[in-house]
Amino acid sequence: MNKYEMIAQDLEKMIMDGVYQEDELLPSENELVTRYKVSRSTVRQALKTLEENGWIQRKHGLGSIVIARDRLNFPITGLTSYKELQHYLGFDSLTEVVTFEKRIVDSSLAELTHFPQGVPVLHILRRRKIDGEFIVLDRDYLLYAYAEGLSKSQAADSIYDYLENERHLEIAYAQKEITIDFINEHDRQWLELATGDRHIVSVKSHVFLSDNTLFQYTESRHQVDKFSFTELARRQKR
Amino acid sequence: MNKYEMIAQDLEKMIMDGVYQEDELLPSENELVTRYKVSRSTVRQALKTLEENGWIQRKHGLGSIVIARDRLNFPITGLTSYKELQHYLGFDSLTEVVTFEKRIVDSSLAELTHFPQGVPVLHILRRRKIDGEFIVLDRDYLLYAYAEGLSKSQAADSIYDYLENERHLEIAYAQKEITIDFINEHDRQWLELATGDRHIVSVKSHVFLSDNTLFQYTESRHQVDKFSFTELARRQKR
C-alpha cells in the first residue's frame, strides 16, 4: 500500500473513532508532514482522497473540516454494488438467479446496450429479496470475453467479486440514468408489487473499464416505495 | 486564472472541437510539459481536472483516453442549478415565485431542514414551467443572514447567481436524496399533474458552504414522467 493511502486510511479511522469530530479541524498539513515523516505533497494527496470520499471539506487559510456523515444516508453513488450495499444496510437479503445464458447481440439489443451487433454477451436476470420481499429486478449484459468463467452461483453472490478479484478487471466508471417507467409484464412476473402502482424506478447503467471499453449494461428496477438514492454532490467550478 | 486551469480549459476545448476524438489518446504528460512549458505536476493537475469532469479516463502505462460524452445525457450531478440546466437543454422555461417570506425555524421545520430552532430563514416556493407545462415545484429554505438582500425577481431568475456573484459565497457540496413520494395537496395546487398518478419524484438537498455551514435546504418535486437523473459515477477504491 502507498504512503498516501496509509495516511488517508489512518485519518479516516480516527474520524470514525471520534478522535476528530464533526465540524472540527484535522491537524494542519505541516503538522501531518512531521507526524508521518513524509513530504507535503504526500499529505496533500491523502487529504485530497479524504475530500473526494466525503470525509472532509478543505478550506484555504483555515484547514480541513470534518464533514457530518449521516450514517443512514450511505451513498449509492460511486458504483457500489448490491452486495456491498447489503453489507452496509445489514439487512437480510437473498438473490435468485432467474436467467443465466449466453446471447449474441442483435440489432435491438445493440441499440439498448450500445454493444456492437454480433458480439457474445452473458445475459443474467436476478431478483433480490430484502427483508422477505422481492423488491429489485436486475438485468445484466456482460461482455462474454470477460465474464466467461463466471458461474451461476457466483452470480447469486457478487459479480464484481469475481471480475475484480479473480479476473483483475479494473472497473473505472459508469454512466447512470434514473427514470420512472411504467410497470411491465416482467416486473409483475418476478416482483411482489404493491397493488395500484403504475410505476417503477429504473436505474440504467453503462459500465466501462479503465481502458475505456464498455463491458456491462445493467438495468435495475426498484419498487417505488422502497427506492432511495443518496449522494454527496460537489459544486463544479466554472 | 491558474496555469493548470488554463491547460485544462485548452484541452477541454480541443476535445469539444474534435481535435482529440472519442477513444483517442491525449498527448503524453511529457509532451504536454514541453508544449505548455510547465512542470509535470501542473500538467497532471490539469489532467486530474479533466478526469474529474468526465472528459478523460487515465490509464497507467497507456495514457489519457477521451471518454465518449453523450451530448443528450448532461449530468445533473455536481449541484447544477435549475437555470444552468435550462441553458443546457435550450427549452423554453418560466419560473413563478409563489411564496417569498421570512420565517423563524420552529421545531418541525428544524427537524426537516436541520437548521437550528429559532434562526431566521428565507422561505421560497417556486413552480417551473417547461414547454408550456408546470412540471417542477421547488421549496427552498435559505439562512437569512446570507440570503438577505435577495429580491423576489432575482429568485425567479437564479438564486445562485446572486449568492455566488454578488455575495461571493462559496458553495461547496450538497447531500442529496431522491425518493418517490405520494402526491400531496400542494403538488395538486401548483402543478399540472397527469391524472391517475399517485406518485411524484422528490429530490431533497442539504447544501453546505466551504466553511461547512449548512445554509440551504431544498425540496424539488418533479412529475414522474418528466423526471430523469443522470450521472457519471466513478468506482471507489477499497
Add this chain to the structure above:
DNA sequence: GAGTGGTCTAGACCACTGT
C-alpha cells in the same frame, strides 16, 4: 502577523502498457 492551504518547480524512482 502568524499560520493555513493552493499553486508550481525540478527532479527521482517505480509500475504498468504496448510491441
Add this chain to the structure above:
DNA sequence: CAGTGGTCTAGACCACTCG
C-alpha cells in the same frame, strides 16, 4: 524494450483566514 502514468521528495512563493 522504450514510453507511459503513479508516487514521492524538498523546496519556493502566493492567497486566504483569523485574532
